[in-house]
Amino acid sequence: MSKPGDYAAVRRDIAALLHQPEYDDGSAGPVLVRLAWHSAGTYDAGTDTGGSNGAGMRYEAEGGDPANAGLQHARVFLEPVKSKHSWITYADLWTLAGVVAIKEMSGPEVQWRPGRTDFVDDSKLPPRGRLPDGAQGADHIRHIFYRMGFNDQEIVALSGAHNLGRCHSDRSGFHGAWVNNPTRFSNTYFRLMLSRTWKEKKLENGVRQFVHYDEDADEELMMLPTDLALVSDPSFRPWVELYAKDKDRFFADFAAVFAKLIELGIKRDANGRVINSDNLKGGYHS
Numbered sequence: 001m002s003k004p005g006d007y008a009a010v011r012r013d014i015a016a017l018l019h020q021p022e023y024d025d026g027s028a029g030p031v032l033v034r035l036a037w038h039s040a041g042t043y044d045a046g047t048d049t050g051g052s053n054g055a056g057m058r059y060e061a062e063g064g065d066p067a068n069a070g071l072q073h074a075r076v077f078l079e080p081v082k083s084k085h086s087w088i089t090y091a092d093l094w095t096l097a098g099v100v101a102i103k104e105m106s107g108p109e110v111q112w113r114p115g116r117t118d119f120v121d122d123s124k125l126p127p128r129g130r131l132p133d134g135a136q137g138a139d140h141i142r143h144i145f146y147r148m149g150f151n152d153q154e155i156v157a158l159s160g161a162h163n164l165g166r167c168h169s170d171r172s173g174f175h176g177a178w179v180n181n182p183t184r185f186s187n188t189y190f191r192l193m194l195s196r197t198w199k200e201k202k203l204e205n206g207v208r209q210f211v212h213y214d215e216d217a218d219e220e221l222m223m224l225p226t227d228l229a230l231v232s233d234p235s236f237r238p239w240v241e242l243y244a245k246d247k248d249r250f251f252a253d254f255a256a257v258f259a260k261l262i263e264l265g266i267k268r269d270a271n272g273r274v275i276n277s278d279n280l281k282g283g284y285h286s
């Protein structure tokens with residue numbers, strides 16, 4: 001047990017658990033980044049519902065959404081950290097874990113602020129179907145991310161997270177990694193997207209993805225239909241080209257947009273202190 005509010009201690013313990021020799025590519029990092037993203041990515045700006053507050057993936061309604069298949073691994077990795085620092089909320093822990101994982105995998109420092117609540121506000125519960133479907137195209141991506149309040153540049157920057165980790169046949173049905181060093185954050189995803197010839201492949205389970213055999217890695221790398229939509233769409237493409245040639249710009253833009261993602265639905269006062277929904281119900285705004 002650490003002193004309540006000692007986030008530096010929590011960060012150290014998250015960093016220490018990333019090395020997982022028996023798991024995937026040897027790191028818990030990518031799946032922790034995905035946990036942070038899916039915890040926040042249910043947000044709907046129009047109705048101010050969803051988002052990381054409430055840590056809804058602890059419960060079947062959200063945790064059992066097929067879109068969240070596999071994320072129990074991320075939650076299990078974090079359980080010892082939660083036990084040791086029981087004062088931290090799950091909603092803060094999951095978002096902080098994504099931020100620490102990005103940094104530890106040589107990515108940028110993303111601004112993170114505490115204050116998320118685990119209080120489940122029934123009026124804010126997101127329905128299923130708010131997370132993106134990799135089998136679709138540019139219209140679908142815009143529909144999903146505009147709903148959260150992101151623009152085309154931010155969508156492309158966020159998608160650069162696919163430098164990390166892999167697809168698992170038993171989770172999403174897609175298979176393989178985007179880059180050959182999937183535990184090191186970089187702009188390789190954008191460079192490969194533009195420079196390789198991606199061939200459509202139908203997997204045994206009927207799922208359609210794009211592949212390229214990488215000779216250096218002696219491995220087949222992959223792209224989702226949604227990934228390649230970023231190249232074919234005239235408004236997304238210039239950002240792909242920029243991020244492929246300017247790694248520093250990608251890192252800066254990614255850090256800004258990931259920080260925005262994990263703040264969706266979190267209300268703060270002028271001092272950055274959270275105004276939680278209990279206060280709102282108490283008439284703070286009404």
Ligand code: ZEM
Pocket residue numbers: 030031033034037070132133134135141158159161162164165166167168169171172173174224226258
């Ligand atoms: Zn992902 N993502 N994602 N993503 N994602 C997967 C894996 C990972 C989409 C998607 O369908 C998939 C963002 C956006 C989008 C990560 C981070 C972020 C997988 C594979 C799929 C199918 C899941 C599996 O089988 O385990 C789609 C359609 C997206 C938008 C168009 C954004 C935004 C992300 C963070 C900022 C990460 C890190 C992974 C790797 C997870 C792992 O376990 O290795």
